[in-house]
Amino acid sequence: MYELMVETGFSAAHQLRGYDGKCERLHGHNWRVNVHVTAERLNEIGLAIDFHELKKIAEEILFPLDHSNLNEVFPFTEINPSSENIAKWVYDNLKKKISGKNVQVSMVTVWESETASATYLE
Numbered sequence: 001m002y003e004l005m006v007e008t009g010f011s012a013a014h015q016l017r018g019y020d021g022k023c024e025r026l027h028g029h030n031w032r033v034n035v036h037v038t039a040e041r042l043n044e045i046g047l048a049i050d051f052h053e054l055k056k057i058a059e060e061i062l063f064p065l066d067h068s069n070l071n072e073v074f075p076f077t078e079i080n081p082s083s084e085n086i087a088k089w090v091y092d093n094l095k096k097k098i099s100g101k102n103v104q105v106s107m108v109t110v111w112e113s114e115t116a117s118a119t120y121l122e
Contacts, residue, residue, distance in 0.1 A: 002039045002048045003106060006055040009033055010062045014070040014081040026069070031086070032111035033062060035094055037103040049103045061093045083110045083118035091120045 013028040035058045039048035064073055070081035079085050091108040098105065107121035 002042065003036055004039070004048055004051065004054065004103070005034055005036045006051055006058060007032060007034050008055055008058045008062060010066040012065050012068050012070050014076070016080050016082060017071075018080070029112045031065075032117075033058065033090060034109040034111075035090065036106045036108070037098065038106045039103045041102065043102060049098075049101060054098075054103075057097050058090075058094065061090055061097065083112050083116070084120070086110045087118050087120035091122075 009030060009032045011028065011030050013026055015026045016023045018024075035054065037049060037054065042048055065086075070076045070086075073081075075089065076085070087108045087110040090110065091105055094108065095105045107119055109117050109119040111117040
């Protein structure tokens with residue numbers, strides 16, 4: 001089994017509804033996102049998927065979040081834009097985008113700071 005990872009990111013503001021503390025106020029982060037995919041086999045030139053293609057797909061998914069107030073972007077208008085929920089949202093969207101390719105999503109990690117992250121995996 002092969003596992004590949006690319007890192008990208010976005011800048012955005014958010015506030016956690018119902019949170020008792022300073023994170024309930026609007027604030028921003030420079031988010032980092034690691035997407036991991038796995039493959040059972042390689043293609044004819046020895047790749048599971050081109051890193052550039054995987055990063056481009058991840059950046060397309062994140063584009064609506066960049067330089068936004070996450071609380072105003074669906075589905076975060078209805079669910080809290082927590083690192084956990086963002087990680088699952090990226091995972092689900094990535095799973096749809098790479099359907100039919102040689103790889104499967106294994107996990108997505110969203111970093112809201114240098115020392116705090118959330119990971120989603122099935």
